[in-house]
Amino acid sequence: MKECNTTCPYCGVGCGVRAEVEGAKVIKVVGDGDHPANAGRLCVKGTALAETLGDEGRLLHPQLAGERVSWNHAIDTIATKIRQTIETHGPESIAMYLSGQLLSEDYYVANKLMKGFLGSANVDTNSRLCMSSAVAAHKRAFGEDIVPCTYADLDTCDLLVMVGSNAAWTHPVVYQRIVAAKKDNPDKRIVVIDPRRTATCDIADLHLQIKPGSDAYVFSGLLNHLQNNSAIDEEYVARHTRGLPDTLAAIGDLDMDTVAESCGLDPIELNRFYSWYANTDRTVTMFSQGVKQSATGTDKCNAIINCHLATGRIGKSGAGPFSITGQPNAMGGREVGGLANQLAAHMDFSPAEIDRVQRFWEAPDMIDAPGLKAVDLFQAAADGKIKFLWIMATNPAVSLPDSDMVKRALERCEFVVVSDCTEQTDTATHADLLLPAAPWGEKDGTVTNSERVISRQRKLVAPTGEARPDWQIITDVAQRLGLKQYFDYPNPAAVFREHAALSGFENEGSRAFDIGALAQLSDEEYANMEPIRWPVRTNDDDSEPLADGRFYTADGRAKIVPLVPELPQAQNDITVNTGRLRDQWHSMTRTGRVPRLSQHRDFFSISVNPEDAAKAGLVEGDLAQLENSLGMVRGLVMLDPGIARGQSFIPIHWSEQFSTLGKVSQLIPAVTDPVSGQPQSKFSCANIAAVPVACWGMVFSKDPLQAEGIDYWSRIAVKGGYLTIIADGRSPARVAEFLKQALADKKQSVSAYSDAEHGDLREVSSNNGRISHALFLHPDRNALPLRAWLSTLADQTPGWELLAGFSSERPDTGKMICSCWEVGETEIVTAIAAGASSVEALGDALKCGTQCGSCIPELKAILYSEDEQIRNAG
Ligand SMILES: Nc1nc2c(c(=O)[nH]1)N[C@H]1C(S)=C(S)[C@@H](COP(=O)(O)OP(=O)(O)OC[C@H]3O[C@@H](n4cnc5c(=O)[nH]c(N)nc54)[C@H](O)[C@@H]3O)O[C@H]1N2
Ligand SMILES: Nc1nc2c(c(=O)[nH]1)N[C@H]1C(S)=C(S)[C@@H](COP(=O)(O)OP(=O)(O)OC[C@H]3O[C@@H](n4cnc5c(=O)[nH]c(N)nc54)[C@H](O)[C@@H]3O)O[C@H]1N2
Ligand code: SF4
Ligand SMILES: [Mo]
Numbered sequence: 001m002k003e004c005n006t007t008c009p010y011c012g013v014g015c016g017v018r019a020e021v022e023g024a025k026v027i028k029v030v031g032d033g034d035h036p037a038n039a040g041r042l043c044v045k046g047t048a049l050a051e052t053l054g055d056e057g058r059l060l061h062p063q064l065a066g067e068r069v070s071w072n073h074a075i076d077t078i079a080t081k082i083r084q085t086i087e088t089h090g091p092e093s094i095a096m097y098l099s100g101q102l103l104s105e106d107y108y109v110a111n112k113l114m115k116g117f118l119g120s121a122n123v124d125t126n127s128r129l130c131m132s133s134a135v136a137a138h139k140r141a142f143g144e145d146i147v148p149c150t151y152a153d154l155d156t157c158d159l160l161v162m163v164g165s166n167a168a169w170t171h172p173v174v175y176q177r178i179v180a181a182k183k184d185n186p187d188k189r190i191v192v193i194d195p196r197r198t199a200t201c202d203i204a205d206l207h208l209q210i211k212p213g214s215d216a217y218v219f220s221g222l223l224n225h226l227q228n229n230s231a232i233d234e235e236y237v238a239r240h241t242r243g244l245p246d247t248l249a250a251i252g253d254l255d256m257d258t259v260a261e262s263c264g265l266d267p268i269e270l271n272r273f274y275s276w277y278a279n280t281d282r283t284v285t286m287f288s289q290g291v292k293q294s295a296t297g298t299d300k301c302n303a304i305i306n307c308h309l310a311t312g313r314i315g316k317s318g319a320g321p322f323s324i325t326g327q328p329n330a331m332g333g334r335e336v337g338g339l340a341n342q343l344a345a346h347m348d349f350s351p352a353e354i355d356r357v358q359r360f361w362e363a364p365d366m367i368d369a370p371g372l373k374a375v376d377l378f379q380a381a382a383d384g385k386i387k388f389l390w391i392m393a394t395n396p397a398v399s400l401p402d403s404d405m406v407k408r409a410l411e412r413c414e415f416v417v418v419s420d421c422t423e424q425t426d427t428a429t430h431a432d433l434l435l436p437a438a439p440w441g442e443k444d445g446t447v448t449n450s451e452r453v454i455s456r457q458r459k460l461v462a463p464t465g466e467a468r469p470d471w472q473i474i475t476d477v478a479q480r481l482g483l484k485q486y487f488d489y490p491n492p493a494a495v496f497r498e499h500a501a502l503s504g505f506e507n508e509g510s511r512a513f514d515i516g517a518l519a520q521l522s523d524e525e526y527a528n529m530e531p532i533r534w535p536v537r538t539n540d541d542d543s544e545p546l547a548d549g550r551f552y553t554a555d556g557r558a559k560i561v562p563l564v565p566e567l568p569q570a571q572n573d574i575t576v577n578t579g580r581l582r583d584q585w586h587s588m589t590r591t592g593r594v595p596r597l598s599q600h601r602d603f604f605s606i607s608v609n610p611e612d613a614a615k616a617g618l619v620e621g622d623l624a625q626l627e628n629s630l631g632m633v634r635g636l637v638m639l640d641p642g643i644a645r646g647q648s649f650i651p652i653h654w655s656e657q658f659s660t661l662g663k664v665s666q667l668i669p670a671v672t673d674p675v676s677g678q679p680q681s682k683f684s685c686a687n688i689a690a691v692p693v694a695c696w697g698m699v700f701s702k703d704p705l706q707a708e709g710i711d712y713w714s715r716i717a718v719k720g721g722y723l724t725i726i727a728d729g730r731s732p733a734r735v736a737e738f739l740k741q742a743l744a745d746k747k748q749s750v751s752a753y754s755d756a757e758h759g760d761l762r763e764v765s766s767n768n769g770r771i772s773h774a775l776f777l778h779p780d781r782n783a784l785p786l787r788a789w790l791s792t793l794a795d796q797t798p799g800w801e802l803l804a805g806f807s808s809e810r811p812d813t814g815k816m817i818c819s820c821w822e823v824g825e826t827e828i829v830t831a832i833a834a835g836a837s838s839v840e841a842l843g844d845a846l847k848c849g850t851q852c853g854s855c856i857p858e859l860k861a862i863l864y865s866e867d868e869q870i871r872n873a874g
Contacts, residue, residue, distance in 0.1 A: 501519035
């Protein structure tokens, strides 16, 4: 057995992971106690990493038009298509769409090939959907895309404002760190700004439940308040900034009542926030997708940054605007220059910068202007202008707005290459050529996390099938195009050295992103590289950027950016808010395969306010439909009083692989921020209606059930197979008839029970003594067996007995709360009734909350509501 340190491939916290490898298998992962990001902690997704490796669902060989081909043939085909397309239609007709989940080495070679050697700047990334408003705001304010904070600032600040961030679920290890810091310093105040009451609000001293999209009012009003209450740091403003007078003039006399009214807030609460902010020097504002994913996202980020600049609360311990990154290497991608409006290594498109990069690369075919940003790029493909598109490590058919437009783009584009580790994704379905990429654990490289720490991801096991690392695939194509001398990398270490050298090239302090000192690493030093925060300059000056009040603008001053707040207009019944669940990662290509990660939330659901639901005649668990002019989604109703009237929340994780009509992008228009190009993924409008259901069903199957044609279905992985819920307008008998074919070839020996009068149909089939499927249909969903029991079917003996009395077989543990120890709500409520009155006591009794801690907010909520019930009863 060997032990190896690596980095988690999910969120931008960038936790260090220690993997135990036995032979060709990763048998266990634990947190790396020495890593600065997590000091040993992992959340439930990180803990389950070993379970995502292996063959299941993996793309194992290159496939051209659905047929297996050799790598040699695949590389040849790409090189030929690129050459032909450029010859016939010009370099603007080719594009690459990359991802913040690539490693910096992958990203570097892709960017270099496109921008220096193929003459196309059409290389953009899913970071456009994720970080680009923060990037644009940093550049406007600081002159360079610099995140001036580290996690230590979250420990030391006295006021933490969390805007549009549900860190309890999305950056769990950082959230636990904040929880611990608040415990150490009970005077530390936390304000959460979010239209939804989220798990993160659990630690908030104040939750400002604003109207969707109204953040710029809050922060413009705040700047005004700071000005009117002598809270501006006049000296800092005079020495290090420009633009404050213009900005105050643009805001005008935006008073507290107007702000409160525009944001739907209580003026007393707003005032409380403003005075805390005015009076707390050590303030950090941590912001995330609630502000970035907006048609005015860049302005919102600048509205936040403006308040920090005006108070001089930046570049010092415990203070600063902190855009926390989403993907594991969203930050590294920005360093490499993977966005279409960046060139490379934090350089843009001035003639001097183009010249510098051209000389460094010795590039023959250098671009001279930015390329198309993601949404425009797909629109251009839909319009027939992009003829060759290479998509890598992202699933745009699910994640870009306006799925129909994206589908048209993928269909119309003449040649689509998709590099992925998963065989079946909504995007891969449209590929002409599919390339098997080596995922986490099978490849080597580096990632940069939210606090600028560069860490190694290390290869733990050999690639599955014929999978290859992305950097190598791109390099092979470059070499096949006759560019060997420029792309002659023996290993990722060589790519990293070149990337580091470019960052230091003719830098002399002109760019904060400088890791020039790492350009000399030997292969062995790269292999053993410890996590390191940039800058890492050759002159040993590794002082934190912006600490000296020097900015990377022409005059060295930061810009306080004038802006006028705007509100998105609601049409239709209900606004659509979208975001993440605790235990799933994006389109679930990896997390969706791990049974225990589907326990917290199982089937595709839509959360709405209970009163809105009642108005539409819906109760918990009913089937609802949200529809607008773009499309429709259907999901089970979840009642959530934390969602304000007139709003809804739809998780982003479901694709056509896991549900029907569960893709929220079908409701999101392709509206983008004019500065950053980031789509407004958090805001849309739709009408809500109940969907009549005559038949509910649960199907356990060894293989995924093909349920196409059923009104609603949604599937999770369970031990030994899959569990699919179905709902349909037809009677159980008709649905059984319809499913016959899907289940037909799996039937070996079948036992069935049918009570036709009540529409109660049950059937179990087996093969060699193992269940191959079990089907339960009924007009009343409460008459179906419980999920907990259905999830154990793989271990049960098939036969008659299984079809009777199932609901009493095993007590339902209720909604899954703690995924680490598999503890359900019913058990927790029982333990509370038996006297467990704190999170710690519940942990002692049931172990819940004692591993990753992600469920602690929910444990507290249950403790609170049980306590309230007791009080009410008393
Ligand atoms: N479990 C899990 N963790 C993840 C990921 C994952 O897929 N799963 N993905 C990672 C990635 S790539 C990213 S980018 C991050 C995202 O991390 P977050 O930004 O924290 O996550 P989201 O759930 O997308 O959205 C955050 C919050 O924005 C709120 N919001 C919506 N509209 C508004 C508004 O107008 N104003 C304000 N103030 N708030 C609003 C939503 O209600 C939501 O609670 O998560 C990372 N971590
Ligand atoms: N409505 C709405 N839309 C959103 C968001 C939202 O909040 N609301 N959030 C946006 C944000 S912030 C983000 S980051 C995006 C995320 O959206 P996507 O990037 O589309 O989501 P993923 O499912 O992570 O896609 C990654 C793909 O890469 C594959 N993969 C994994 N590892 C590797 C590898 O090493 N190499 C290769 N070649 N492939 C690999 C996976 O199997 C998967 O298919 O979604 C965006 N879309
Ligand atoms: S918080 Fe969880 S998902 Fe994020 S890096 Fe750490 S272990 Fe991975
Ligand atoms: Mo993201």
